Amino acid sequence: MNTDIVTLMGERQTGYSLPGPFYSDAGIYRLDTDRVFGKLWMLVGHVSQIPEPGDCFLAEIAGESIWVVRRDNDEIGAFYDVRSHACHVLVFEGLIFICLAGDSPPDVGPTLQEMAPFVKPQNLAGARVIHETVLATDANWKLVVENFWECNHCEPSHPEFMTVHDRNWMLAMGAGLGACVSEQAAMDYQGKFEAFEERAQQLGHPFGSASKLGLASTEFWQVLRSPLAEGCYSETRDGKKVGPLMGDLNDFDGGMTHISFNPLASLWLCNDHAVTFNFRPMGPMSTDVHMMWLVDGDAEPDKDYTVEDVAWMWTATGLQDKTITENNQSGVNSSRYQPGPYSLMERQLEDFVQWYFARLRETGNGS
Template identity: 30%
Template sequence: MIDGKTLHPLGGGRTLAAMSTPSPAMSPATAHEATSNLPELLERRRAGFSLEAPFYTDRDVFRADMTGIFGTYWLFAASIAEIPEPGDYVTVDYGPYSLIVLRTDEGGVSVLHNVCRHRGARLLPETQGTVGNIVCGYHSWTYAADGELLHAATAPDEKFDPKCFSLKKAHTRVVAGLIFVCLAPEPPTDFDDVIPLIEPYLAPHDIARTKVAYQQTIVEEGNWKLVMENNRECYHCVGHPELACSLFPTWGLTEGMIPPHLEEVWERNQAAERALQERCDRYGLHWEVLEELDTRIAGFRISRESLDGAGESFSETGRRLSKKLLGDLRDFRLGRCSLHLQPNSWFHFLSDHIVTFAVYPLDEGRTMVRTTWLVADDAVEGTDYDIDELTNVWKQTNLQDKAFVELCQLGAESPVYEQGPYMKSEYQVEAFINWYTQRMREHLGVVPAA
């Protein structure tokens, strides 16, 4: 089931007028209007503080992000549960890039640029579907699932070589059923080192034996970095009443950071963590925190963490939302395996279902967020799970996050916006911004100030 519609990238954006670079003595209003000279912005990035306004509002910065981040590093695209049969496909857009993620007849995954090699027409405009060969709707050039050009009507002359006009491909990796793509000519190899670290956490949930129960697609009127920043902290989680029933509001806090009104919750959380770790050890499941969010190119964080209440799932009582266990799991009370990956995804792997979150930038002020709920492939809607109950917590949380992001975007566009400090519990936001600025400095050849 699909909730939402496809929006095309690069529409309705705003570009700041070029002016002189601000000095430290400039007022916030003057600095806000200053040029988005990205190397200078990166060079003066203030550690521990939010980014300057052009990072969130300027079209030139957005275009640089699309090249330096989304055109360079490994990105989450979809799961194999979204393309279960040969010929099934989804299309994903990252700013100006559009990709076809297609299940092949052999059961593999082919990722092709969604651009005809004749005159550049968009080949598959729908967000999902099933195809045999890929036929361009403009002049009927026809391609195989691997991108090979099979037919071009009335080819120009005998010198025309179809082999020279195959669809362009993106690099692909499937990790425990999650499909990642890289648009760079040569993808970073660091991701190869991360895969064996995260795969053992995810494999027991067996995405290959799941199906899509529901998919929600929403557009947030905010820059993609604001969407990611919002996800990387729980300082705002008081604004998520449905989620707070099962997710401990002390997430992100450590000993010595607990406010008095959360001390009882902290103790309950610690007891639940100890019980979960004992249960995981019994079943041979990984639970340790592995965290390298800004210390490597393929920044990530993975752990298995307890949930409140019954500790089984994201529900009002913490109890399971599907009667079917995933994979070969033997217990419902396994909390959540949480995975964060830079730059565009996060995931929750539970015993009864999986939730994937993918961020697709549209332009400097709009971002599409796609949330997909996966259940066991033999689970029956209405018998084993209720679709409204299954999706309620994260549908509501996503809409609340959308509102928070849009408030931040409005603030970043104000002439009086200036950078504010991150709190200790927002360390993952700082790590995301560190990761982003490091990657962009490398892309532009900027040497950080001493």
């Protein structure tokens, strides 16, 4: 690793944002490609996008073009565009992941086993993609990740998001599992959270949380079920129901499931639809933000749902995040930029930085 990068890592103050070059330098981006996202399982799509043998789609990540195809034996394969070289591929509950690692890819089997009980009841494997969008964002991938992994900006920046999420949730848990920036908010929220978990349990729905984050961890993932705002059933306009229940769910429980597979891939599940997020680094200051919406495989368009209703909240929020992140890139590009301290609401960003630095230091596979 370049000695200048080692020096930058050593000079970085704990609890502060990264030095400017980490958000723009081409050499650091090349190292990121080799050591970080080049060894992650990257979420690229869903099996419903390639329903028949021979169907395929192209995924572009960090200068690589990967064809994802359904083979004649119905299995999912992935291949580099420039040569007949296979790419590692993994399918989890219908979601398709690829890994650019040249040798053995990381083993995420144990992690996916912990996540499976939160996903299986919604039969995501039998769901269907109804809408996709790509937000070409002029910002380094780490700025995109940092924005997604904190909610300090949510109340002033995301009015649509806040109509369906409890402000006390944001203050009590919006900084991460076990986090609390307001004891009063936590006390006010606790009763609602317990009532939600009791209802979920009565319905036979999943509840609880699991995670592996923080210092010295080679992994960075979490699962959390939590209630939506009072009277809301889904992350939609006015919190209304916008489609039939997914999979084997018995009733609307007023909650949602947040799953992050790694810093670049996440899944949000409401009872009637799902949204995936995958951040694809395209250059030192360029990241494609892919969002994909799914509903139950038997749901009929215009009869059971409309794309506008299902995609309303995250369409607005995604565009707002694009603006925020691009403004942040302009800020760190300034000659006057100095790393600043993370707030209590941004505590998980320190976990992310420590995970990131650990990946830069290692030469083998992680997860």
